[in-house]
Amino acid sequence: MTLMFEPLPRPTFRQGVAQRIAPFPKPALLGVSPYLSDTGFAEIAIDILTVPQQTPDLCLADPAISALHVPPVSPEVVSLTSWFVGQQLELPTIESLFVPLKQTAKAGKCYEEQERPAEQPIAFPVDPDEHCKHDLRKSQCSICSGQQRKAKAKPPHPVDVFDLIYPILMPPLGENLDSPLIFLDHRPYDFQREGIRFLAERQAALLGDEMGLGKTIQAITATRLLIRNGTIKSALVLCPKAVLRNWEKEFETWAVELRVNVVSGAKECRQALWKTPAHVCLVTYDTWREDHADNDIPPFDLCILDEAQRIKNPGTATTQAVRKIQAKYRWGLSGTPLENRLEDLISIFEFIKPGLFRTFGALHQAKERIRPYFLRRRKVDVLQDLPEKRRDDIWLEMEPAQRQAYERAEKEGIVAISEKGDFATVQHVLALISKLKQICNLDLESSESCKLDYLLDQLDEIGERGDKALVFSQFPEQTLKHLEPRLKQFGPLTYHGGLTDSHRNDILSRFRDDESCKVLLISTRAGGLGLNLTEANHVFHFDLWWNPATAAQAEDRAHRIGQRKGVFVQSLLTRDTIEERIQQILEQKGLLFKYFVDDLSETDVKDALSEEELFGLFGLQKPSGRSPGIASPKVNGQMSLDALSPEAFEKLVGSLYEKMGYKVKITPLTNDGGVDLYALRDSDAGRQRLAIQCKHYPGGPVDVAIAREMVGVLSVQPDITKGVIVTSGSFTSGCADLSSKHRIELVDRTRLLGLFIRYGISIN
């Protein structure tokens, strides 16, 4: 039975009840609508309601509850599971925000340490305290001591950045350049201080001091000042070739802490030099013209043009190349009076201060315009600051052909003296010195002369100022005679001992009275004493004798009573030659100092160079200086060695190596496989096995083919420590080049004779 209840407005309720209700009262109907009002159900349907049945015995039977079914009213079921899962909170990731600071790398330099390359083991070890590689006592060998000095003076490459900041770490030069630490022995004059300040305070400047007032040192010191206070990092100096080495020397004197690269030599060499870090690059105008477009050239903060009149012609390739330089600071130096040459000034200032003359009118306007950038002092302006006589050494680099001639002559001379053995005297050495000095003055074969080039530049200036010059040389025939025609434009006169008295007087009168005669060439011996030549106030020593007093006396021809101007003395010297070695010895002995500070008497320099020192100039030992215990080798002249047969020569070389402590094995005369001797020695450094090839070529050089042969031997016998080629002659440059690239040692005649002497080997 289905009972339908009174429908309720909402929800409806249906209930199914049992058919048999009686005798029970009707069940009360519950109004559920209020309970359903807030639900989503509209009605509850009860299909069957079974109530307890009354049995005949009036007992209640088990009620049969058929069903109570409340069908849902199709509620809308929304699944929230996925949404709920998405909203679920997760465990957060724990980030470590603290990263401790870590120590970084450090760098730096101890400036007192000089790192030296590891020395290669040598085949012929010698006592380092006793002998150098020239088989001389080190104290007597000028070549070695000179090299040592150079090595000390120039720190080894490569340069690191801490070398470049060294000047910045140095104490400042101070505003007045008056710190005692700045210049030590070298102090600038007051007018030079003014010039230094003038340059240092200007990005564009032309210093036009007269020659002899020290433009170079003013520019160097101003450069040093700017680098030391960190204003600039690098400088480029362009100068004529003749004074390239002089600039280098002046930098060594006045700015020793600066790294200076002299960019010269072959193209490949120059490319490497441009890349080498330095504070200053020195280069000639010609080299700059060739190299300026290279990418390897670093930028420069400062450019100094020495002899700035070199760019007075705007159309030349040199001027164009110079104008490509992009430097913040641009200084020009020129002793040539430029103030009245408008066109020259315009061209020079077009580089120094571009745009300064974009518009200009008359000369006086131009002068006004350059006034802030131009400083020129004449000697008369600053004479009170100058000494009566000023001396300068001018160091010059020989021309290539001149250098070649010099080296050839030196080599031949050393061999010749060595061969004289006990009969070699100091006169032989002096003759060689004279010959070499003549080449330093002028190479007659090529006519090249760096000294003459420099002299010509200087005489240009001297002539323009109306001054006159004396040029002294001890070689009237070999030097002065050849200078005269090349100085033609200066009206040269030559005074030497071969002239008659009347001729001499005539020459002196002409020099004194004739304004066109600007230069007098004088033989040091003939004109070094007694003459009064105060018309000249410039003195050039084209060469110096070992006795500095001789030079001092010569200078006094101009520096004497009656001289109204300051006297400027310049000694022309060539780098890496006998002249430099002699100067070094004189310097060591303090003679040069006395020469420059005091006037030196003849007695002071009587023994300026001992015989040992004279022989030592060429790496030779004075014959009488040999130790008496060692038998003198009888190599008295060429014939004694040259007369040996090749077999005897081999045996002699074998004896030498036995004396040197080697076990020597001589190979068969034929089919020797390119090796004449094998030498074996055990030492602390290990076992040394030498393959020695003997070439008895007294008349000529050993060429590259022999070196090639030795290279082949070394390649097939890797246990050979070193190959040695010994000759009674010399080696070609090709042979030397190839050997230097392999482990091949060359022993030429000179060295061989030295070894014979040292180890007491007799040829007979």
Add this chain to the structure above:
Amino acid sequence: MLGRWTVDQKDAQYLGFMSLKENAKGGYIGAVLVTDMSGVPQEFRCTHPVRATAVQRILYGATLVPYIGIELCAKPLFSSLQKKPTLLLLAQSSLLDLRMDVSCPVLVVGKAGDAFEVKAADTSERSAVRVERTRFPALVIQAHPTYPTDQTVGTRILESAVFDLPEAFERVTKAIQTLAEQDTRFQ
């Protein structure tokens, strides 16, 4: 203790000038210059820049500069010196605690009249003293409170120095700037 120091080291007296500089990129560079008593440089060493991130700056807080200065720069630099200074001079007082780790006397040095970079809390125990010099401007020096004798010993050493001492720190600054211009490692 780093290095060795003896009072009797008369033959070779060196002064060390240590400074910590912040560069344009916010990195800290420590540098030390060792000179002789004339101011001529004997040795120079510096660190690559130490850069702190923004978080590190916040977390290290006030200890950042002293930590970088002393632990990361000053100590390693002093250890690396081949020429140990007879007296170590500092440009910043924040480095003064380096004294705890080195055996030579340490002073903060400045020009008289210049204020030291000192925390207010420290001034009570770290007082600066004025030192008059005959040929050079007067100085102010400050020693570590734990080592009060440094002041006396240091002043005696300074008497034989013949150059303007604070100027050496300017050299260090210029050198660091130049290094940065020429070598990327120091930028």
